[in-house]
Amino acid sequence: MVKVLLAGICGTDLEILKGYAGFRGVPGHEFVGVVEESKNPELVGKRVVGEINVGCDNCSYCRRNLERHCPNRTVLGIKNRDGAFAEYLSLPEKNLHIVPDNVSDVAAVFTEPLAACYEILEQTHIDPNWRVAIVGDGRLGNLIAQVISTICHEVHVYGKHRRKMDVLISLGLKCFHVSEAEEFGGYDLVVEASGNVSGLWTAIRLVKPRGIIVLKTTVAESVSMNLSPLVVNEVVLIGSRCGPFTPALRALSKKLVKVEQLVDAIYSLEEYQTAFRHAESKEGLKILLKP
Secondary structure, three states, X not given: OEEEEEEEEOHHHHHHXXXXXXXXXXXXXXXXXXXXXXXXXXXXXXXXXXXXXXXOOOOHHHHOOOHHHOOOOEEEOOEEEOOOOOOEEOOOHHHEEEOOOOXXXXXXXXXXXXXXXXXXXXXXXXXXXXXXXXXXXXXHHHHHHHHHOOOOOEEEXXXXXXXXXXXXXXXXXXXXXXXXXXXXXXXXXXXXXXXXXXXXXXXXXXXXXXXEEEEOOXXXXXXXXXXXXXXXXXXXXXXXXXXXXXXXXXHHHOOOOOOHHHXXXXXXXXXXXXXXXHHOOOOOOEEEEEO
16 A cells, blocks of 8 residues: 555546546556555555556466556556555555655656656667657657657657747757658657647658657547558557656666656645646646645
């Protein structure tokens, strides 16, 4: 049992309110908390973050450490497991990671989305000389751009929100308005993290023939589009979701990624309606809830 200290509202939470995943229960999956009860006494009192997928431990996916694809899994705040927008939550001990002392509560909340960024590095072998484009200037796009810029010299972010782009520029990243996305933009790798169904089409316009597109967006809305350019240009399309917590915590501890300036406000749990309205703002970044 974990007492929640802070929880973050992300794009998936906003889509769940629109019907994504058909979830009913307590949402929220980005959190930092303190272990209050555990069969492992060494965990009690420790500040932790947690991986959100809980597998059955019996299927072929779980035996290969792929609990995130277990057909019988529960997912914190997303599928058959109450989440972090509460005073307490529960997760198996093996899902928990102890937070380094030099990582603040605010920074620790970003562990789960930052892990999703490092999953891109697990799925692709990025050449430092590649040209990389990030579609989306929001919370996740910002983190992805910071992570990949530690490897590649040429990373460009395409967005449409002035304030979010200003934050990226203050971090030393190059930004362009999405209207400037050129057809066949010549990028070796394009990461789509716009949170919008139109983001894939922008990514298709930017990627070069035989390039790679990584998809991060999950939305409740369905879309119909012509995918023939992917075939004609022999583009590799990769779906990408959760990722490894260890490199994410290491990056936060070593200050390789800056996250504090992404937090717009912290609301009490009782103010959740105001918090969600703020999180839905087009110019807003990260909103946190504090029980």
